Amino acid sequence: MKTLRKVTIKPVFVEWMPDFYEQGTVYISREHNCSKHLCLCGCGQMTIMPLDDGTNWWRLVENGDKVSFIGSVGNFSFECKSHYIITDNIANFV
Ligand SMILES: [Zn+2]
Numbered sequence: 001m002k003t004l005r006k007v008t009i010k011p012v013f014v015e016w017m018p019d020f021y022e023q024g025t026v027y028i029s030r031e032h033n034c035s036k037h038l039c040l041c042g043c044g045q046m047t048i049m050p051l052d053d054g055t056n057w058w059r060l061v062e063n064g065d066k067v068s069f070i071g072s073v074g075n076f077s078f079e080c081k082s083h084y085i086i087t088d089n090i091a092n093f094v
Contacts, residue, residue, distance in 0.1 A: 007040045007084075007091040011067040021046070026086070028060065028067065035060065039075050040091045041082040047075055063088065 059070040
């Protein structure tokens, strides 16, 4: 199911992570330095991204209503093996 494509994401800022996740939405908690989303390939696996200044984890960059993450997302433990980079609300599969 590995595909090379672009997927537009919707960033949603929350304090606490929700009980239900919508596909294509990236939930971001500044308070808890964490971001979660369902794998953007559509397989539905939960992808958890701890945030920091980019030293050990991902760095969140906000540009108006667009978000980028410094550091690629590699879901190599999932069956889909998806790998993408989120820049300005677009996940570019690599
Ligand atoms: Zn996937």
